[in-house]
Amino acid sequence: MSLAEERGKIDAINHSLVDLLLQRFAAADEISRIKKAENLPILNQNHETEVLAKIDALTNDTAYADYIKNIFITIMDETKKSEDK
Template identity: 35%
Template sequence: MLEETRRKIDDIDSEIVTLFEKRMDAVNEIARIKKAHNLAIFDTDREKTVIENAQNRLKNPEYKMAVAEFFQHMMQTTKTYQRQIIKK
């Protein structure tokens, strides 16, 4: 039972990694554009939109807070990554 559900999570995680990599490629592209045009990495309005989009796409409203947290953490990660590559 536990093992079966964990296999389900492993399969889902595999899809998440594929999508994460695609998203990071886009973030990388954005970092290069921001560097070229001397734009700030942090964009509050855009982050609000990203979170609202995620919340509006949910089927189960019980996950609203969790999905907001998830995206906030992810954008923390993408900002750190952008700062690293912009420094280079």
């Protein structure tokens, strides 16, 4: 494989990631709407802990587990910010 081919793979993955993140934000917006309608708090630390545990299980025994967990923490933080808009 050449450098250009590998960069092309990453470009395609980035495109997929953006699409998935947009879907995730849309789902989070709907969850936020439901929580507001039901007078529920936006932050649910127990749920975040469960999400991170699931991520840990998916990435168990990989060299990138900590990096992936940190990415998901950032995604959840940015999602919470978007819910405040």
